[in-house]
Amino acid sequence: MKIKNIELNGEAKRSNIKARGRLRFSLICLFFGFFLILLKVTHVSILHNTKVSGIKFYQTHNIMNHKRADIVDRNGELLATTLPFYDLCANPKLIKNENKKILAKSIAMVLYNESEEKIYKKLNNINRSFVYLKRLISPKEWNAIVRLEEPGIFRLKRYSRHYPHQKLASHIIGGVNIDNQGIIGIEKNFDKILKDKNFINNNGQIQLSIDIRIQKILDDHLSRTIKKHDASGGAGIILNIKQSEILAMTSLPQFNPNEIHKISKENGFNKPTLGVYELGSIFKSLTVAMALDKNIVSENTIYNATKPLKEGKYIIHDYKPQKRPLKVSECILYSSNICFAQIGKDLGEKNIKEYSTKMKLFYKAEIEIPEVGKPLFPSIWRKTNLMTFSYGHGIAISPLQFVNAFSSIINGGSFRYATLIKGKYLNYNNNNDKVISERTSHRVKKLLREVVSNKEGSGNKAEVPGYFVAGKTGTAIKNKYHRYEKNKNLTSFVGFFPSYNPEFLIFIMVDEPKPIKETNNYVTGGWVAAPTVKKIISEMAPKLGIIPKEKFKENLQKHVSLKNN
């Protein structure tokens, strides 16, 4: 059928134009609507709008914000993780059971350690639509609650931090508050990374340099020493010298990060990093390294130690006076304050400042936790300051600062900060941070080996056969409010092994040990801290698979003969 074009005139033409216009307009509207829907579909399918996914996705998303990545030790052992927990809640307005007393009694019977009265008060509070009945309920408790068939009682899921090793390494790992925000230690320092969604989704975890087995050994032996001497506290650091990685670090007393609300000023204080102390004679190892490196003394240089040294109004004594001239090697062996005061004077302000700067004694230590103490040192260096500095008085630094400095004088002479992160220095070249020469470092190691191996050495109680332990003892009189308290000591020992090629450094500090019969009432580093280091090395070395360099058959024979006897 052929349709002819009909020409319209007048009224018909006008209405035709109007109709066409309307049709076009409606089609444009429809196309526009179609375009909008198309845009929306693209948005939903490609860009994945979360709103479409509904409440569940919102919940998942929201819960993610409370999750934190795990923290593990150098062997992958779990130190901190986030686990789901359930809280028992109620909406008093929705409770159907008319006898709330009976309901409260039934709930109290199910929940451990919750009083019936408290629960009844909460259930009876009709003005509120949400109350917590108990935080953290077990699945067993929840199953019993479900059996009560009360719709007004429900449970809420939340994610909370869990520390399986409890108090162990708590000052390193730190803790989080109720909102899962890091407030101490690694948790605080790496808060952003630990909460990062991408990091969590990619199974990211922070691997620390600490070894929880070594941490346990350090904790056990130090707490035994503290208990034995009724000391007020203590601190310890074990360092892998080659990698500058901290294997264990403790501060006693310590807190349980699972119960962070119970933390106190005393157990929350991180002694090895935040506390600054006058460390006493262990400082002599640094002084002798400075003096040997500057060629101011040699091992055979003789100093007069026949009588106490008088300088102005001060008199410097020796703890065990030898009352004779001593070689430098003997000065360190007997830990003579008289000798070292003279060495300090000979070193002079310029040299002491130069080396102290290189050893970073005047600066805060750098470490991956925020609790770091600022050192205290004299603003004006008088002669007495130089003398007291040489044997560790008149300057207060943190044990960590000391460990950093000490490590630099025995590792061949290079300084680098100890770290808590595994593998931080894998591709690190530290030739630029030279503190002393390699030759001086070798000479210092020899002198410090003598302190432990020689029967007259102040640190002979740290000797472990086959491991060539070297080190230095320290006994400092405590300074409180600018006054020295003669009866309050801070005893310490810094040791390393094997002395010819140091791999591990152990620092122990015991705060205010009391005299006991077993140690002939001595409360010195040699009697308190050195035996602790011996016990630690004896237990940790076999665990790390370190073979003692002694003839096996001789030892075996000794052991067999002892057993036979």
Next chain:
Amino acid sequence: MILANKKNQTLLILLFVFCFSLIFVSGVRDNLKNIDKDLVKMKYEIEKEKDLIKILKADYTNLTKPSRIVNLAKEKLGLDNIKSFQIKKLSDFY
């Protein structure tokens, strides 16, 4: 009369195509919603499994923590810490 015009015919066809695509798009959208729901469910299940794995890991850590192992070894097996002389290279025996 309007249909007699070719342009109008095309517009009408387009209208049909539009309606059809509208039905198709709504179908796709429904499908997408279902897939999305499944995805959310799966994500939820994955999260649940991950939580379970974490709980198991924490339990395992609790069971194998050094203090517990040391105590168990002492109590049940009468074992003590290794002495340094007990560790030797094989060559030391010859």
